[in-house]
Amino acid sequence: MTRIGIIGNAGRMGQALATAIADAGATASGGIDQGGDPLALAKQSDVLVDFSSPHALEANLDAAMAANIPIVIGTTGLDERHHWLIDTASDQIAVLQTGNTSLGVTLLAHLVHEAATRLGEDWDIEIAEMHHRHKVDAPSGTALLLGEAAAKARGIDLARDSERGRDGVTGARARGAIGFASLRGGSVAGDHTVFLASDDERIELTHRAENRMVFARGAVKACLWLHGKPAGRYTMPQVLGLA
Numbered sequence: 001m002t003r004i005g006i007i008g009n010a011g012r013m014g015q016a017l018a019t020a021i022a023d024a025g026a027t028a029s030g031g032i033d034q035g036g037d038p039l040a041l042a043k044q045s046d047v048l049v050d051f052s053s054p055h056a057l058e059a060n061l062d063a064a065m066a067a068n069i070p071i072v073i074g075t076t077g078l079d080e081r082h083h084w085l086i087d088t089a090s091d092q093i094a095v096l097q098t099g100n101t102s103l104g105v106t107l108l109a110h111l112v113h114e115a116a117t118r119l120g121e122d123w124d125i126e127i128a129e130m131h132h133r134h135k136v137d138a139p140s141g142t143a144l145l146l147g148e149a150a151a152k153a154r155g156i157d158l159a160r161d162s163e164r165g166r167d168g169v170t171g172a173r174a175r176g177a178i179g180f181a182s183l184r185g186g187s188v189a190g191d192h193t194v195f196l197a198s199d200d201e202r203i204e205l206t207h208r209a210e211n212r213m214v215f216a217r218g219a220v221k222a223c224l225w226l227h228g229k230p231a232g233r234y235t236m237p238q239v240l241g242l243a
């Protein structure tokens, strides 16, 4: 039985992961929260799964490398340095990082890529997301992942060509930009809509997570798939056979 160590154990995702691990016939080898020892956890695990905080990422990657085991990173709010750390670690161990581990969002990203490839720049792309009142980062990791799918299809640089947090007299939207809007409230597990808006018509591609088990099941699938894989940076489409 694959032993999965949970980082962010007592959190909302940590609790969902415990259920998903048992449902999949794997074993939770233990779990840590803030102040816990990721290396001790890694030494008693076959794979780590991290749904905690960006502040924890470096120590978690170091622990996975020291124990020579793979790690699945679901934590969002990552910046360029975090991605550099992940790229560096993936020279040594198998790493999978994604803003959303659900099957539905993984497929949605494919659909967004397809739509953005086929529709020209006169179709404006806007991404709206809504999450529960406790969420601390915006835009969501999923919104950024969907934005990346659209940007890749259009051959643009998302960091340069996006419009985030409009407020006041912002001027008209820039042609070709990808816009983001974030709502927070209640207990919403995660809703995302990608709007493709042209003159006189509009397409809306939406995913709604009804609860966190969709993320937890996908994350456990990723853990089981990653166990035994050589060093490298892997993706959810690979895990789910959609690549």
Ligand SMILES: NC(=O)C1=CN([C@@H]2O[C@H](COP(=O)(O)OP(=O)(O)OC[C@H]3O[C@@H](n4cnc5c(N)ncnc54)[C@H](OP(=O)(O)O)[C@@H]3O)[C@@H](O)[C@H]2O)C=CC1
Pocket: 007, 008, 009, 010, 011, 012, 013, 014, 032, 033, 034, 035, 036, 051, 052, 053, 054, 055, 056, 073, 074, 075, 076, 077, 098, 099, 100, 101, 102, 141, 215
């Ligand atoms: N990729 C995906 O599919 C999904 C990603 N997420 C992301 O996962 C993350 C966690 O979400 P959620 O479970 O809702 O958040 P919670 O706030 O409920 O849980 C976070 C957990 O991480 C722990 N934690 C904080 N800092 C550290 C640290 N330095 N080392 C170890 N553990 C730490 C917290 O412990 P303590 O209470 O002691 O601080 C807490 O138990 C977020 O970034 C969220 O966006 C969420 C859902 C799906």
Ligand SMILES: O=C(O)C1=N[C@H](C(=O)O)C[C@H](O)C1
Pocket: 076, 099, 100, 131, 135, 139, 140, 141, 142, 143, 189, 190, 191
């Ligand atoms: O914080 C959450 O809850 C979620 N975070 C992820 C994100 O930032 O996209 C995934 C999911 O939408 C839930």
